Amino acid sequence: MxxxxxxxxxxxxxxxxxxxxxxxxxxxxxxxxxxxxxxxxxxxxxxxxxxxxxxxxxxxxxxxxxxxxxxxxxxxxxxxxxxxxxxxxxxxxxxxxxxxxxxxxxxxxxxxxxxxxxxxxxxxxxxxxxxxxxxxxxxxxLKTICRCGRKALFNARLVGGRFVFDGDQVAIDELAADKVTYESMCAECYLRESGGRLA
The missing domain is CATH 3.40.50.300 (P-loop containing nucleotide triphosphate hydrolases)
Incomplete structure (x- = not known):
């Protein structure tokens, strides 16, 4: 089937x-x-x-x-x-x-x-x-790891090398004018970078 x-x-x-x-x-x-x-x-x-x-x-x-x-x-x-x-x-x-x-x-x-x-x-x-x-x-x-070695759950966005937590849902990496990239992160590292923010 x-x-x-x-x-x-x-x-x-x-x-x-x-x-x-x-x-x-x-x-x-x-x-x-x-x-x-x-x-x-x-x-x-x-x-x-x-x-x-x-x-x-x-x-x-x-x-x-x-x-x-x-x-x-x-x-x-x-x-x-x-x-x-x-x-x-x-x-x-x-x-x-x-x-x-x-x-x-x-x-x-x-x-x-x-x-x-x-x-x-x-x-x-x-x-x-x-x-x-x-x-x-x-x-x-499909699993991958965070920079700390734990299982990554989230995708943090960086613009020009700095983490951002506001913006459009879709920004394709490496094609935007300000060099958008992403880093896979565990929940702990994501919350640390976002100051505790989840949305």
Missing amino acids: AKLYFRYGAMNSGKSTALLQAAYNYEERGQHVLLAKPEIDTKGADQIASRLGVSRPVDFLIAAGDDLRALFAEHRARVPNLACLLIDEAQFLQPHQVDDLLRIVVDDGIPVLAYGIRTDFQTRAFPGSARLLELAHSLEE
Whole structure:
């Protein structure tokens, strides 16, 4: 039976690398996959790019207003014997698009592996992640560590090397004018840097 999988973790937990490995594993066994990501993720343009330096072009980009099931059907038509759909940066999907993923799994019988982060730099769930946590058949946390060695839970935002706790939910690292970067942190280190603030 096909399932909807949500594999999530803090930044630098290897989500894109795991997705590319999953695609490789399917293809090594002669099975076909489709790769997609939301177009708001401009890092890597039309590529899924791992911080380890591995990348691969996506088969299609997903705009915020897209009917994801219709978009999937359009691309599926050109791929014989499709084994699964892999989605990177799934936190940027709209809730209705996550609903489409469940329909792809249930109605079309195609497994969907969605990879993304759970919360933003203010510890709030992304809408796509919140819906995936509600609907996915399987949840798997990919782990990484904080600078102190504990398990990282949160993604702290730095602008010009300084921690910030206000701003838009989405700011793609390394592409903003003020050099936006992120650091994966445990709860203790995050609260220390934020002065106890969680949102």
